[in-house]
Amino acid sequence: MMKVVIVGAGVIGMSAAWRLAGDGHEVTVLERRDGPGEETSFANGGQLSYSYVAPLAGPGVLAKVPGWLLRADSPMRFRPSADPAQWRWLAAFARACNASASEAATRKLLRLAFYSRDLMQAFVDSQPADFGFARRGKLIVHRDAASFAAACRLLDYQASLGCEQQALDGDACVALEPALAGIRGAIAGAIHTPSEEVADCHRFCLALAQLLHDRPGVSLRFGTSVLGIEREGDRVSGVRTDAGIERADAVVVAGGIGSVALLKPLGVQAPLWPLKGYSITVPIRDGERAPHISITDAARKIVYARIGNTLRVAGMADLVRADTNIDRARIATLACETRTLFGGMAPGMEPEQLQPWAGLRPATPTGLPMVGRSGVRGLWLNIGHGALGFTLAMGSAGLLADGLAGRKPAIDDTDFAAMLA
Template identity: 50%
Template sequence: MRVCVIGAGVIGVSSAYFLARQGFDVTLADARERPAEVSSFANGGQLSYSYVAPLAGPGVLPSVPNWLLRADSPLRFRPRLDPHQWRWCLDFALACRAAVARASTAELSTLSYLSRDAMHGLLAQDPIEFGHVRNGKLIAYRDAGLLEKARRLVAYQAAHGAEQSVLSAEETLALEPALGGMRRQLAGAIYTPSEESGDCRLFTEGLFERLKTLPNVTLRMGTNVRGLRRRGADIAAADTDRGEIEADAFVVASGLGSRALLRPLGVNVPLYPLKGYSLSVPLARKDEGPAISVTDYERRIVYARMGKTLRIAAMVDIGSADAAIDPRRIDLLKRQVAEVFPRLDLDAATAWAGLRPATPGSKPIIGASRAARNLWLNLGQGALGFTLACGSAALLTAQMAGVPTPIDAAPFLPG
């Protein structure tokens, strides 16, 4: 079977790789000349398999008014005359109900553990250098009340396979001395020893290079897919600026660009861009930053070591029109980072901003679209794109191959 995969971010490239390994003849198309040039370029870097609670949770809505009034808020909302924005925000609010969040956490956990196993299997077969380390993860809390709530979440996630422990402030600092800058504010942390990190762009590029070596893969980079041409109940071809691409099946994995591609087919996928920022800081010495991945919970800042670089990612801007860097947000991020890690050379940091394609409940959309018999979707991984990429690709491949799926696909099927 010939499959055309549209989109060469981490989701699209992973999908193309797993499909090709399954024996499909794959054509990968993207408007950019290189893979991972958009949302996958400089994201957070944490492979957070054991901590995939959705962004929408019961504690979010009460915090929103305070966040919106603070200049240093991790969340910024810009209302627009856009019905899609308000519909997405309403669905997000509904997803914040405790029962919905618990169910989503359990469902995302099955996908994340599949992704971990699929990633490890991939690397055993095709080793890729992307700064990959299994260094564990600390979620550091400043507020004792929030730490106590997290303790209850740890107990819930343990029932779904997570191995985590709750640490006091002293135990946290003993494990990660680099957090000394938080000593006076630190209440404690959640520690997950099995977590990993790496550079998403380097992983995607490495996997792309593997695709080049496979005889059943055709790469159509620098090819802008403008639409999908119907023939009866099927999609006959992808219309591009460099001619048509005919195939037996089509996979749309182009992130936010998928909305415009699918809308003429009557498909309105619930994706909205959540703008995030990152800093890539070169490390001259091992003791400059944390050895373990760290999430500063109240500030929503994540730190991931990738070789000789520390990736720092933060913030959610809802309603930003594009991925342009806002200098005020970067300045704020640098000030907050300097309070915790004063030895980092932030003047040498490279700043980046990107748009995360998110669903209201944080669950991706993976499976057959109702719009056409041969149309498939792999979308909406949001801030968990790197973590869920391999699992999403493995789940999609099983569905398309008509074999038993490794996990229950129902929670992720298109509506």
């Protein structure tokens, strides 16, 4: 067994800590915030969407980008910078926007997602953790007939990859989710996946921290800033913090977009760029008027997840630098779309009742996370999950644990080998 230091206590780092501690390793988690899951994991979309993991880079995306850039309420927004890393990322993203690359990435991501689903279910079945977990199913709602027809054509392909889905017309969609009755005339159809789940990502991180707190050999050090990774010869030897050196046999970097600067002095160029996303958390005043099933608006790229007595609404992808300031126009768009879909929720949507949030989702150009060895001995990566961090966290932790233990991985780990620039 090894002494392992994990940098980052978001859902990726905490899931890794849980899995590695379960293998008997001595685990130390270092996190600059005062608790776990306080950055990108804090108020994400809440959907554990295992069957919908297609990368952002797809064959039709580039054609949509010019139109998106001209709209204030666009699902994607681009703010150019002089940073060459942004342009390298965009060039690699453009190369990945083709059918063959997208289909290959989707197949790999589905394998990891289904593995993650199995591990999450095992966790829920065995641990006394309350984090709003529920299997509510999911509806992808299409307002455009051509878009719905294209989604229907993919059903057989998705089924061949292990997805269980069905197409619903507008009436069947509203029968399944009455909260959509107000926009029945705008619904061309929907794809229903009964097995999809919801949960609160921040509460999941807190639950993991509580379970790990009194576990022998585990140390959770919050409020600790990581200044660099120590190296002796050809391997890492520990982590330098504002409280001193933390020695380690292995270091796992799971620090989201902050991982880029941390890895660079070691010669590891991680091809990540932050996709800034937004959410609002809306109190549910009338349970019958709020959706029970998770919903994704296919055109607006906005997701809706009922978590306890709240509705989490999330979306957008702003290609900006590491800026977490809340753009009020983006929040206003989420609120407006929510009122349009679920007019009956208006009493709970006074501006002072909404809980706005913005976070930086660390994305690779292809949408594939980097999980495993870094090329530097003793240094392991668990980064680049983009908008799928919560969905893929447990599976990524499983792959990481298999690698550190030298076990045969549960799924092909070469799919997620580090794509270093």
